[in-house]
Amino acid sequence: MVKRVAVIGAGISGLVSIKCCLDEGLSPVCFEQGDEIGGIWAYHDEPCETNGAAIYESLVTNTCSEMTCFSDFPFPEETPVYLRTVGVKSTDWGTVEQE
Ligand SMILES: Cc1cc2nc3c(=O)[nH]c(=O)nc-3n(C[C@H](O)[C@H](O)[C@H](O)COP(=O)(O)OP(=O)(O)OC[C@H]3O[C@@H](n4cnc5c(N)ncnc54)[C@H](O)[C@@H]3O)c2cc1C
Secondary structure, eight states: OOOEEEEEOOSHHHHHHHHHHHHTTOEEEEEOSSSSSSGGGSOOSSOOGGGOSOOOTTOBOSSOHHHHSBTTBOOOTTOOSSOBOOSSOTTOGGGOOOO
C-alpha cells in the first residue's frame, strides 16, 4: 500500500518535500493555509498582513542563482548570478535583471 505523507505548507520546503515524496513513490498531500504556493517567494504588489513575510520589489537575493536553484532543475544559463524582483510576480523569473 502506498504511504500517504502530509506536507504542511507550500513554500519552497513544502514543494521540495512533495517532489521528494513523489520520487520515492509516496503519496504526498500538501496543506497550505494561504491561497497560493511559493511561501515568501510569492510576490505581491501590496504588503498584506495575512501573507506574512514576502519578497519585495527591491529585493536582491543574497544567495547566487547557481546555489539557489534545485539541483535537478537549474535556472536557464542566461540567469543573472544574483536574482532580483523587478516589480513582477516571483514566478516570472525570466524578467529578472542583474544589478
Ligand atoms: C525578505 C527575504 C529574503 C530572503 N532571501 C533569501 C535569499 O536570497 N536566498 C535564500 O536562500 N533564502 C532567502 N530567504 C530565506 C527564505 O526563508 C528561504 O529561502 C525559503 O523561502 C524558506 O522556505 P520555506 O518553505 O521553509 O518557508 P516559507 O516560504 O515561509 O513557506 C512556508 C509556507 O507554509 C505555510 N504555512 C505555515 N504554517 C502553516 C500551517 N500551520 N498550515 C498550513 N500552511 C502553513 C505558509 O503559508 C507558507 O506558504 C529570504 C527570506 C526573506 C523573508
